[in-house]
Amino acid sequence: MKVVGLLGQVAFPGELASVPRARRYVRDLLDTAGHRQADDALLLVSELVANSVRHSDSGRRPDGQVTVAVANHDGALHINVIDAGSAEHRPSLRAGTDPGSCTGRGLWLVDELAADWGWHDTPAGRVVWFRLSGG
Template sequence: MSTGTPKLTEIQFRCDAEEVSRARAATRRRLRGKSQELIERAEHCVSETIANAITHSASQATSGLVSLVLIELDDRIRVEVIDDGSESNRPTVIEDPDDETGRGLVIVAQLSDDWGFHLDHSGCNVWFELKF
């Protein structure tokens, strides 16, 4: 049972590969004071999910933006990356090491305590959670 009010941070990034490092830095700042191991896991997962959104979503052609939402709960951080979706693409985990795509979500699945995605008419939300 939650005893505190969740702390929410939302930041929008342009669909540009250079924005991935800005997303990592924002995550690091938000988690200041938490364990280094948690911060590094969060940064890796943010890198993968933001890069996927920039590369594979329709955001570049539509709004030009992806959103990073950090929700700090009592016992965990939930991170959501929201984009404009794609008609032909859905988040996919491909564990074949010879494939050129799909490995990012394998990393997210391995580093996070839970993860998933939600697709609807407004876009795609890929999320993961890390316990404190």
């Protein structure tokens, strides 16, 4: 039997100031849940929320929002970052990403640290998600 439990979900304005707010929100949820990989989760949420603000319509519209949803799924941590999507940008790994670079490493970090990740479009926008094992 699969056990799925939503720990929390919240929408933030589509602005860079929402990155630390999203990180604090997830940190508070994970502190309560006692998740072992909280540091990885916080880094990846920061990267994905920043990507949403920079590359989706959520960051270009005055009323744009980015939603973060955190759930337990069979002992793993599953996090969705939901935005308005973009016709010009699709999530993809950059070829030849430099691990020492200060920019352009968001999805590379997700790919390196998450047990699994992906994205899909919905009628309302785009969901980029990742899973960390061993809650």
